Each structure stands twice: as C-alpha cells, then as structure tokens.
Amino acid sequence: MNAVPRRIQRVLAGISLPVYLLLYAPLSVIAIFSFAPSLGHPGPNVAAYGMLLNDPEVLAALRRSLTLAIGSAVLGTMLGTLMGFGLSRFRPAKxxxxxxxxxxxxIIYLPIIMPSLVFGISELIFFNFVHEYTGLLSAGLLTMGIAHVTFQAPYVALVVYARLAGLDPNLFEASQDLYAxxxxxxVFLTIPVVRPALIGGFLLAITLSIDDFTISFFTAxxxxxxxxxxxxSAIARKGSSPEINALGSLMIATVIGVALLYYFVTRHRERSNRIPAVA
Amino acid sequence: MGTAAQGEARSRAWRLWITSGPGLFWIVLFLLIPSGVMLGIAFFTNSDFGSPVLPLSLDSFSQVAGYGILGWSGANFTVLLRSLLQAGVATSVTILLAYPLVFFIVTRPANMRPVLLLFAIVPSWTNQVVRTYAWMELLNPFAPVSHVAQVLGIIPPHLGLMPGDFAVLVGLSYNYLPYMVVPLYAAAEKLDWTLVEAGRDLYASGAKLFFNTVFPQTLPGLLSGIILVGIPAFGDYVVPQLLGGDKAMMLGSLIADQFTFSPDWPYGAALTLIMLAFTCIGLIVFRRLTQRLGGGEGAML
Incomplete structure (x- = not known):
C-alpha cells in the first residue's frame, strides 16, 4: 500500500511484532514449563505427559468435553440454521x-450480548428450580449441553443469515417456478447454498463449546x-503443576493445529480475504 | 386480491414460525425466562440457607448500596468502580495495540494478510482458563518477569506482579485484544485510501492526516470493538478470579460468591441487576453513536 510512507510502515511493524510476541509468550511459557524438571525427574523431561495420559480423571474429562462439544454443536447448528434461514427468507422485507x-x-442477540456470568447463574438458578419441583434436569452434562446450545444457535444463525443475505432472492422464485x-x-437449493455456512457454523459451535468456561462452570x-x-479446580487446589502445563500445552497445540488446517483448507477453496471469527 | 395477499402473508408468517420458532423458543425457555426468574429473586428475602423466600422486600438492594448489620460500607462501590475502571483501561489498551497491528496487517501484500490476521486471533481460540493460567505462570512471584520488576524496584521484593489489579488488567487486555482487532480490521480493509492521498495533497500530515482521513473511516469498527471488549471485560469472571485476589475483586467475583461460597441469592440477583443495567447503558449509548455516524454493519439481523 503506497499510501503509507515507509517510515510509518516501519513504526507499525516495530509495534506489531512485539504485540505478536506478547500474544504467544504466555502460551510458549506453558509449553516450556510442561517439560520442567520435577520430583524424581531431573532435567527436561516428558514425564508430565506420561502422567497425563495415564490419569483416568483427565481422560474422562476429555471424553466429556468432546461429547458435550459435538452433541451440543449438532443441535445448536440445526436450530441455528433453521433460525437464520427462516429470518432471512420469510420475514417481511420492511x-x-x-x-x-x-x-x-x-431474542437472538440476547445470548450473544449477555455477560456469560449472568448467563451461567441464570441457568444455575433455573435448573435448580426445575429440578426441585419436577425432579428433572439435575445438574450434569445435559444441563451443560442445554446451556451450550443456547449460546451456539444464535452464532450459527448469524453465520447462515449472513450467507443467505448475500444471495439473489430470484433463485428461490426460480425454484418455485419450477414447481419445487x-x-x-x-433440500435441493437452500442446503447446498448454505453448506459452507453450515460447516463453518458447526465448527464455530464446537469452538464456542470448548472455549467456554464460565457458563459450563455454573451449569455443571x-x-x-x-x-x-x-x-x-486443579489450579484452585494446588496452583501450577507440570501436569497442568502439559494439559494446557496439548490444548493449545490442538487449537493451533486446527487453525493451520482451517487456513490451508480455506486457502485453496476461496481466495477472498475471509475474516475468521473470534471465539 | 386482498384475501390472496393476506393468505400469502399468513403462509409466510407460518413458515417463519415453523423454521425460526424452535430456536427462538429454546432461547426464550432456557435463557429469557431463567434471567427473568433471576431478576425476580432480587425482590425476595434471603433465608438462612441462602435461597429466596417470601415476603417481598428491597433489602437486597440496600445491601447492594452498602448497608449491612455493621452499618454502611463503601466496599461495593469500590468493586463497581474498579470493574468499570478495569474495563475502560483494558479497552483503551486494546485500542492502542490494535490500531498499529491492524494497519500493519492491511499494509502487507494481500496474500499475507489472512495468515497475519489468523495469527493475531488464534490465541483467542484456546480456552480462557488456559490463557489466564498462562499469565499466572508468567507473573507469579517466582517467575523471571516478577524478578526483573523486583530488581528494577517496580514492586517490593518477595512480591509478584500477581495477584493484583495490574495482573487483572494484563489478563483482560490479553483476553479481549482479538475482539478489537477483528472489527477494526474489517473497517481498515475497506478503507478508501484516495481520501488519505487527497488529505496529503492538501498538505495535512501526521496526526492531523490520521484523525481527518483514516480515523473517521475506522470509527464504526472501533465502536463495535469497544462493545465487544468493554462489555465482557466489565463482567469477566475468570480473569479477576485467577489473577486478582481479594484486593482486586471485580463485580463478577462478588456476584458469583453469592451463589457459591456464601449463598445469598437475593443479594446476588440484585448485584446482577446492577451489572445488567451498566451493560444495557453501554450498549444503548454505543448503538446511538453508531446510528448517528451512519455506520452500517453489513448483514445484521
């Protein structure tokens, strides 16, 4: 961009590179500390990772996280897609x-705007009352899943809505003229057209579920x-430990791996500068 | 004719509810009603077990205002003020970091921009607890960073940079920086550079050029960013909980305490009402500003 003089470009780079460093410094620190010497393991070692993979509690937590993320994302994507589709197609234009x-x-913006603490505590109280009076919905993966669907569906709806909003309405007229x-x-027009948004929305829903702590904490x-x-709770109980560092590193590595995969997959599919979502 | 048009409208409305109905119903049932219940609880009396009982009262609100069995205390005002201040300062920090970063990215060749943007966002995809825990490792009293600060005399010996207000500020800014970068980038990418060149032709330069040509064009993005950073930072729970400690308590921790450690639901609900009130004021003010500036947000519902 020649509108920005070289001198200013240098200043921008001079500020931005430290910002990038700052973004990754804490994450790298976790990774480095995960190899730190511990009792009985002098020198850099991978003992923490071994302990982690043999810890039934950690493996059970991982299984629950994945069940929760995939289960809620399936339902959240279904509800969200229908909402985005319905609102873009059947709502009067003016x-x-x-x-x-x-x-x-x-209603759709409510879960997005509401601070997650208020969200989580409202659900805590609600599920508590429902359980007290009906015996249903005791706090567990099910209540967590219900809460996760509640914040996933609106994001999926926005993604699908944005995709359909950029579409020629004549397409739908044409399909009607052809007696569909x-x-x-x-099935034959909308689903193929929104498929990228559908896949994007589903992945976003999974990311949102895995990224969430506050709402999960109060509904668990x-x-x-x-x-x-x-x-x-491990941090709250005993502060930092090589095991927690190892677990954190694995989670960070997974996210960076998925991000790179996402980049290389979308780079070949579409050349436009898409803006990835923040989650 | 009239009936045909009416029938058409009715069938549209029916299709709208068939498709959007289930999702909207879900949100109403599992979020709108629960938050209504929660706010209603604020007007009940606290029982010995922390659950709400009749009669209706406004005791919880006088508790919020600081009146207790021991007389008046300003602790709650301090917590509220600290939350507002932390959110405001953290938002300013993200603005100061995001502008150079975003303009660094948009002045790179087009094929490099997506990956540079991605690298700025990827840390936000990791779980918030992990991200915040990383700063605990970096700022604790035994970490090298704290050691340097001790040697330089910034903090007293044997103390770390956490827990405390500084650590919370760092944690909030780190957590929400990408939420400022994304809307600013969206605005900066569409920037009309011919305006900048026109400004330069008129011999404007430096800050004047920036504030008259670049800044107004990025203002809609900036306003979205302020909403996206300020509101969650104000209501954040994880960061002050892990990095703050007792002396840096924010509204989120104060609310959560009323539902966990020392249950007092009506008081907690009244505090939540305060949090929601400030959230709504912030939203309305910035929405008005955005509308006045005519900033369209593209495909918004």
Missing part, C-alpha cells in the same frame, strides 16, 4: 412490526467435570 420484525432479533415445494426447495454437576473445569 419492518414487520415489533412481533415479527424486532422481537426475533432481540417448500421442502424440496430447502459433580459428575460432569470437563477439561476446563478440571484445569480450573
């Missing part, structure tokens, strides 16, 4: 009044300790 025009948007009924047009029960909750 206004639609409060009930049809404004209220659905307000609503279901056929949904004694038998539903997931990885983030395991780490949090």
């Amino acid at each position: 206004g639609g009044g409060f009930w049809v025009g404004t209220l659905p948007s307000l 009924n609503a279901v056929k047009s949904f 029960g004694p038998g539903s300790v997931t990885l983030p909750i395991y780490i949090y």
